[in-house]
Amino acid sequence: MSGAGGKRWLCAAVMAALALQWCAVRWDFNRYYLGVAVDAGINVILAVSLNLINGHTGQFSLGHAGFMAVGGYTAAKLTLVLGGGCPSWAQPALFLGGLLCGGMLAALVGLAVGLPTLRLRGDYLAIVTLGFGEIIRVVFQNSEFFGAATGLTGIPNWTHLGWTCGFAALTVYAILSVVDSTYGRGFPAVRDNEVAAAASGINPVRYKVSAFVVGAFFAGVAGGLYAHHKTVLNPTGFDFLKSIDIVVMVILGGMGRTAGVVAAAVLLTLLPELLRGFAEYRMILYALLIILLMLLRPQGLFNFGPSTRA
């Protein structure tokens, strides 16, 4: 991806997202399909941002749902508090502000988690991030301010296809352009050999924490989009199964392969919907299909070449 081309591509993608949204309103697209498309977009953001942590940097985070919860609750609370007296023309600005605040707060939490977990790797890091994700969920569950176990309700339904696809494009652009640079190759360098990376003047701590902060930021934004899509937030939606869902998308797409991870996120959003016809067997089939995909393409769904790019 060349530089100017990248930025132009991002603009085109955001335009296309907005045009798509306009069409959806103009011709009154099926709401169910639109809802699934928004889900897919949110999952793309989550999976691509987790891919920076788990794929490119080679850490094993199981706490992505926690970052998502921080962003979701922040954005939703901001909307609920400030949205009442907000004229309709200012709503997009408020929404955008809420999403960014949520993202930044999640990034801050990412920093807090990233720093102490630096000495850990592999399974140990996974356990710590898992525990952290659960702590966040339990904090929300017990905080009256955030609606405790009932969660937040009555969040306006502001997330539409334009927002989602726009932010998905922004996430893909941001992560790709950072990773595809000499600066960004420090991430796989730290993953491949931390000792050699340090001996080559690369600060492994900075890279690992950066991955957590950037990944958490986008997870937070995804959380805000999710909150304004579902219109209700409830702590159980951010349990560790959600984190595992995202990890599965990354593994299925191929660690460190952005294109594959995007495809896997879309596929794994559509799959349970397509399997609705099988009613109670749905989740069994879903699990079986994932096992099958893993057996057939253990290197990742879209991992064809030896390149680490894209």
Place this chain on the structure above:
Amino acid sequence: MDGVTLRFGGLMALAGLDLRVEEGEILGLIGPNGAGTTSAFNLVTGVYAPGEGDIRLAGQSTVGLLPHELASRGIARTFQNIRLFGSLSVLDNVRVAVASRQHGGFWNALWRGRAFHAGERAAEVEAMDLLSLFGLERQSATLASGLPYGDQRRLELARAPALRPRLLLLDAPAAGMNPTEKAALAELIRFIRQKFQLAVLLVEHDMPVVMGLCERIVVLDHGVKIAEGTPAQVRVHPQVIEAYLGAEPAHA
């Protein structure tokens, strides 16, 4: 390195070692297994911190600096067991080291302004130059993990000067090489020293290589310096022969 002591629990790995590498020289650091050569290496590169004593680079103490900070201050190294970035291309292996000297980083990469592209081009040109010096330019696009052993060693040597170091530490670079390759390696090390104007600290267990290459040799045994001098002096030093080379003197 002045009076440096390193302890692991009750084990004294290095006891009051004094070591000085002059500008532009090739200093050999040898000793039997467990003599403390690798520990000395790890002290200089910041992997361990000394319990006592001081380590200075060009007069400034480096005690307490982390490995990557020492690398950016001009200490480059290779490893006994080759450490490359296996999933990166040969070019990228050198390029990340070149780029570690650049500033900007994250936001630059995100924004992709003019300065970013200039930096990327400069890093690529510099990395390609290094690769061609080491005869690796044809493999620049292959993954480092796919290189044959000898090329991996050379790639590690090509990555080190990317830091523009003043001191290059080589940990057993001749390990696993045949005599022809060893001769080529010695030539290459001399060339690096001359081309990049740096000092070399060499840990090596292959005596012909050490004797042929080094201007000065320091011999360690049980963490203590037992001899220091030119190869000719060290070779006939009775304590060295006893501790390290056995009954027979080494064949150079």
